[in-house]
Amino acid sequence: MGLQHDFKEARRKIARLDGQERDRLLTICQAIQQAQAALSHQATPILARCMTRCQGLCCRNIRVADIVTVWDLVYILTLAPELEPTLAACLAREDFFPADCLFLQNGVGPCLFPEHIRPERCVISFCRVEPTVEKEIGQVMRGFSRLIRFFSFRSYRRLMRYFIP
Ligand code: SF4
Ligand code: SF4
Numbered sequence: 001m002g003l004q005h006d007f008k009e010a011r012r013k014i015a016r017l018d019g020q021e022r023d024r025l026l027t028i029c030q031a032i033q034q035a036q037a038a039l040s041h042q043a044t045p046i047l048a049r050c051m052t053r054c055q056g057l058c059c060r061n062i063r064v065a066d067i068v069t070v071w072d073l074v075y076i077l078t079l080a081p082e083l084e085p086t087l088a089a090c091l092a093r094e095d096f097f098p099a100d101c102l103f104l105q106n107g108v109g110p111c112l113f114p115e116h117i118r119p120e121r122c123v124i125s126f127c128r129v130e131p132t133v134e135k136e137i138g139q140v141m142r143g144f145s146r147l148i149r150f151f152s153f154r155s156y157r158r159l160m161r162y163f164i165p
Contacts, residue, residue, distance in 0.1 A: 010073035032143035
């Protein structure tokens with residue numbers, strides 16, 4: 001199953017939420033966005049190296065489904081729903097074989113996702129251990145774990161709301 005399947009699943013997950021759950025999801029995603037902003041601020045010198053030394057090698061020759069997950073798509077679609085048609089058009093070109101990332105603008109870059117609204121792996125992975133950003137990476141990871149827990153316990157919370165309004 002490729003990322004097109006995850007894209008449909010992400011849309012379904014969001015569409016099933018009621019108003020109260022959407023507000024909660026938005027709060028969770030905004031916290032991830034803040035954590036991503038703090039990470040990229042702290043990682044400024046590292047990211048400069050990515051651009052000058054290898055011009056974003058990590059975005060090339062990849063299988064996008066190995067990097068981007070359904071949770072990343074939920075995150076992106078929650079904060080930037082206007083990107084839905086663009087994502088759909090990119091994913092229509094999804095292939096089984098490794099290639100440059102589908103989400104590079106005009107096939108060359110930069111990444112078409114707005115700053116701080118990027119897939120988790122794209123922002124927390126570096127080609128070597130980077131102790132100066134460990135704390136910020138942890139914060140982004142905790143944000144995505146919270147997002148996953150939000151969906152995992154959704155039915156349970158709905159049940160609780162039914163019995164204890
Ligand atoms: S993480 Fe390393 S390999 Fe990837 S773009 Fe940055 S410097 Fe290049
Ligand atoms: S989603 Fe963006 S940052 Fe991530 S691999 Fe693709 S182009 Fe690079």
